[in-house]
Amino acid sequence: MEQQQIDLFVHHIGELITMAGEAGAHTGSRMADVPVVKGGAVAIRDGVIVAAGPEADVRAQIAGLPVAQELDARGRLVTPGLVDPHTHLVHGGSREHELAMKLQGATYLEILAQGGGILSTVRATRSATEDELYAKAKRSLDTLLLQGVTTCEAKSGYGLTLEDELKQLQVTKRLNEAHPVELVSTFMGAHMVPEEYKGRSADYVKLVIHEMLPEVKRLGLAEFCDVFCEHGVFSPEESEEILAAAKALGFGVKIHADEIEPLGGAELAGKLGCISAEHLLAATDAGFEAMRDAGVIAVCLPATSFNLRLKQHARARRMIELGLAVALSTDYNPGSSPTESIQLVMTLGCLNLGLTPEEVLTAVTVNAAHAIGRGDRVGSLVPGKQADLVIFDAANLAYVPYHFGINHVDTVVKGGKIVVRDGRLAY
Ligand SMILES: N=CN[C@@H](CCC(=O)O)C(=O)O
Ligand SMILES: [Zn+2]
DSSP: OGGGOEEEEEEEEEEEOOOOOSSSOOOGGGGGOOOOEEEEEEEEETTEEEEEEEHHHHHHHTTTOOEEEEEEOTTOEEEEOEEEOOOOOOOSOOOTHHHHHHHTTOOHHHHHHTTOTHHHHHHHHHHSOHHHHHHHHHHHHHHHHHTTEEEEEEEOOSOOSHHHHHHHHHHHHHHHHHSSSEEEEEEEEETOOOGGGTTOHHHHHHHIIIIIHHHHHHHTOOSEEEEEBOTTSBOHHHHHHHHHHHHHHTOEEEEEESSSSOOSHHHHHHHHTOSEEEEOTTOOHHHHHHHHHHTOEEEEOHHHHHHTTOSOOOOHHHHHHTTOOEEEOOOOOSSSOOOOOHHHHHHHHHHTTOOOHHHHHHHHTHHHHHHTTOTTTSSSOOTTSBOOEEEESSSSTTHHHHSTTSOOEEEEEETTEEEEETTEEOO
């Protein structure tokens, strides 16, 4: 009976972390509840997990079935494929010249106010062809995959005209069709008011609401809509107007909230029922409570505060104490966080946010999956879910954030297929 065969059997796993547990994101103290199976195995058929757990149990479950391919984990650590829930993957150019400005003391908002920052990436993105953007984003996606990321969110927001936003979103669509990393697309036309609308933000908000959102919807190019709610960018009132319009069209909504100034973005996320709110360095306890009560996931971006040389970090311990679900992400973008290293983010999650390795793993698997609406399919190794897993060249979980600044990934399986082997692309 051919349909009964096991396509891939991963065995001899030293420590298997399945992230199995109750349905939904793991909130509060549940984030630390991360059981480890010593001596585990995973059986996969048709790209889906058939069984995962102690090797003897899995072998008993699949006894008598032919196994097409075996993968020996050689006593190492296996986790679910990592999920990066917040990236600005598709963009033109780079901004290394901002490093010197930062070293001379210029802040993120000062660079932006001088027409640099996001606006300089907008110029580079507008002048790039779709194929150029594709080639650059593909290299980054390969790097993310080599880091163990199997599912990733990608925002637009460097086009800021209908045509250029669609160009970015088309690249995401094409990459999603061609690359093993599964992409979740977010429209972020409200990332910045473009130069040609300077002083006329109300007109730009109208363009986003009346032209961009309906067209993105009509073309089916994004599942979520995000807004940068920040002093000098979009006000809470403008953010609410845009996100309410997006919701009415059927988009899920997200918000870059209280990154630099406490404008009430977290409270707005709760009010609108956003799936996630991002950054949150300046968010208040009242904001956290509003998020918790509405089930909004807090996406913390510790590589961003590291790269912006901020003294302040997102209060992730307080979020957990108040019962929120925290996710972590690279925030990969050419300005505030030019890195695809989710493993560096794991280290910073421990060292700068005070999370334990167990909480960090929850934050980059199951909670990250829920932050982008994929919690039912990815983020944990349980029967029926997609077979996305990582073999780390490490004996235990803590070793990964502890030995920082290098890549520990040996093998990545996406949808039951080996796509990274011996730390190299194999798809
Ligand atoms: N904060 C706003 N947007 C991005 C940064 C984009 C950029 O600097 O190009 C972020 O999430 O960090
Ligand atoms: Zn962002």
